Amino acid sequence: MTVYDVAGKLPGTDVLLDHCRGLAMLDAVLSPEREGRYYSFHSRWSGGGQLASMCNGQGDQYSLVFSAAGVYIRGFCHESLMSPYGPLADGSPWPGVLDSVPEVFRAYVEEPVFTDEDGGPVVTACLWREPADTAWRTGTIDFPEEGDDPEDADGAGYLFELLVDRSAEAYQEWAGYYHETSVDLDAVRHVLALRPLTAPVVTALNPGTDLAALADDIAEIGYPAA
Numbered sequence: 001m002t003v004y005d006v007a008g009k010l011p012g013t014d015v016l017l018d019h020c021r022g023l024a025m026l027d028a029v030l031s032p033e034r035e036g037r038y039y040s041f042h043s044r045w046s047g048g049g050q051l052a053s054m055c056n057g058q059g060d061q062y063s064l065v066f067s068a069a070g071v072y073i074r075g076f077c078h079e080s081l082m083s084p085y086g087p088l089a090d091g092s093p094w095p096g097v098l099d100s101v102p103e104v105f106r107a108y109v110e111e112p113v114f115t116d117e118d119g120g121p122v123v124t125a126c127l128w129r130e131p132a133d134t135a136w137r138t139g140t141i142d143f144p145e146e147g148d149d150p151e152d153a154d155g156a157g158y159l160f161e162l163l164v165d166r167s168a169e170a171y172q173e174w175a176g177y178y179h180e181t182s183v184d185l186d187a188v189r190h191v192l193a194l195r196p197l198t199a200p201v202v203t204a205l206n207p208g209t210d211l212a213a214l215a216d217d218i219a220e221i222g223y224p225a226a
Helices: 003-009 013-030 103-109 168-178 185-192 199-205 212-221
Strands: 039-042 050-055 061-067 070-076 125-129
Touching (some): 013 039, 013 050, 013 061, 013 070, 013 168, 013 185, 013 199, 039 212, 070 103, 168 185, 185 199
Antiparallel strands (some): 039 050, 050 061, 070 125
8 A cells, every 4th residue: 555545545634633642642541651652642843733643663654744734744664665765765755755745845844853864854655635635645656666565665554554544443453562462442442532531541541550640641642631
């Protein structure tokens, strides 16, 4: 699944925003130590925008910037042949990935948090959506045919897996693998639905933490409180 497929499967911006909040809240409960988290959300990011992010600790990452201009999505899969650092690249983003990004989002292309030490964009997949758009947009890309899985050449299928499949079951399966624990499905449904966080829900997910310990995370994520 390339970025083209992801563009056709992502929901509208409001639904995506709420889902990203839910993912971040679930990971905050399951992983009280921040360095162990996979998903994060900052409701008061730079310039009045909001930032959803993923980092797997092995080099793969994504960033979604929600702002008045719309939504800008950047993903980077370090094993992708489309990586600026890969054997088929010259140190620059793969042709077409960023070429068509509207001017209103160009500041995010060059955002230091999303670039390397030389100022080069760290990206293998990119999507965006302005308020007037009726669908997600991408660049026109000639994907490489080499590699183990040419149909996921940019890593988009892996990177955005839980944004495409937003079911509680998908998160439960993923979390069981990543966090190495059995995750309560009803509690996952509660959080992904953005219902106010309660003590019983927190305990069902992780008996080792509580609402008081999550206060800063709840505020940072902008998650509804009971």
